[in-house]
Each structure stands twice: as C-alpha cells, then as structure tokens.
Amino acid sequence: MTHALSDSATMVRRNLKRMIRYPSMTFQLLLMPVIFLLLFVYVLGGTLGAGIGGPSGGRAEYLNYVTPTIILIAITAAVQGTTISIALDMTEGIVDRFRTMAIARVSVLTGHVVGSLIQTVLAMAFVFGVAVLIGFRSQAGVVEWLAVAGLLVAMAFALIWLSAAFGLVSKTVEGSSNIGLPLMLLPFFGNGFVPTDSMPTVLRWFAEYQPFTPFIDALRGLLMGTPIGNSGYIALGWCAVIGFGGYLWSKKLFNRESTR
DSSP states (O other): OHHHHHHHHHHHHHHHHHHHHOHHHHHHHHHHHHHHHHHHHHTSHHHHHHHHOOSSOHHHHHHHHHHHHHHHHHHHHHHHHHHHHHHHHHHHTHHHHHHTSSOOTHHHHHHHHHHHHHHHHHHHHHHHHHHHHTTOOOOOOHHHHHHHHHHHHHHHHHHHHHHHHHHHHOSSHHHHHHHTHHHHHGGGGTTSSSOGGGSOHHHHHHHHHSTHHHHHHHHHHHHHTOOOTTHHHHHHHHHHHHHHHHHHHHHHHHHHHHTO
8 A cells, every 4th residue: 555655646746747847738728718717708798797687797797607617617628638648648658668667556547637636726726816816706605615625626536537538548649639528518508608598498408417517506606605405416426426437437448458
C-alpha cells in the first residue's frame, strides 16, 4: 500500500508538471467556458434574462441563472484534457516503459485522475472568479457553499473517471479530442440556459431526465438560496453511477492493455 501511494504521488506530480510545461491546452480549456459566460451574459443575457423573469430581470438576473451551467461546462472542458493526456500516454509508448519498471500498476491511472481533479478544481475557481467580477452574487451561506463544493468535486471526479475510459478506448490522440464532445453538448440540451417549459415535448422530456439537469438545479438552488427538492440526491446518484461505471470501464481497459 505504501509503495502504491508513493508511486501514485509521483504520477500526480508528473501530470501537474505536464500541465505547467504545456500550458496551451490548459489555457484553451479555461478560455472556452469564460467565452461562453461572456457571450451568453453580454450578447444574449438581456433578452434571455427578461424571459426567465425574476425580481430584476435582464442581464444581472441571467448571470445568476447561467453561472452554474458555465461551471458545469468548465468541468466537461477540463476533463477533456484527461482523455487527451491518457490517449497520449497510451499511444506514445510511455505506459509500456512504465510496465518494465517497478511501479504499482494502479498509480498510472491514479496519477491522471488526481492530477486532473486538481486542474479541474482550479478551472472551476477561475470561472467562478470571472463570474463574480462581472456581477454574480450568491445567496448561499457556509453550509450551502460546502454543499456546492462537495457536489462540484463529486461531479468532476465522476466525469474524470469516464474521461479516463474515453482516453483508453481512443485509438489516436486526434480521436480522443472528439470522443468527449457529447459531454460538452449535454448542458445545452437541458435547463442550463433556458427553462424547459418552452421546449418541444420530446426535447423537454430529454432535458428533464438527462444527468446534468438535476445537477444544475441543485447547484443553482444552493447558490441562490432557493429550494432544491430532491435534485441534490438525484445529482449525487448520477455522480455515483457515472463515476463507478467509468472506474470499472477504465480498469478493464487498462488491465486489458497491460496483458498485451
């Protein structure tokens, strides 16, 4: 166990150093959610904010409405880096080199997952900071903020394991950059940017029952001090399903590659 923990810590440092030495990917994954935030708030926010109602309406109201969705997009963008990094390791032969060394097998994926979790937390904090700078104001207390942090980390951890499986199943690095695209599109097909009431019946049904909708509802309610009903429990349930499924899939794929 000590050997595995030591090797995992080494792999985490390796992945964090890669993030520092190759900041272009990190910067790109950070920049896209911020562009979405500014685009929806300053280009569409005035009209959409008036449409969703609220005490003030307009751009300020819409900023509070859309920020949880942009945070989710920041997670899906950041974990895409996990897919690319793992695919890069698997195709460049470094994992084959690791197999010839006295390294705990579990440490390779653990290093990617923990390193990506740290990177994702930093990305979420960055987007939150930008949202606050342009006027986002939360009504959450200490307990609500702790719940927000726990929910965000749980979703990030779950999506990272799923992204790890995407990286292992990818045949090329180029293909890995596209395989996680549906994760980034799902927030658009939900209640992240507009309420689902005005959607066509089939699309509204999908929007209401897809995994990200209860997550957005819970996050929005906690941040704005409104009731969340059972959204929090449903969101955590989805996190457990996605995370455990991604872990089992990643483990199976990695063990299969290790026996070749």
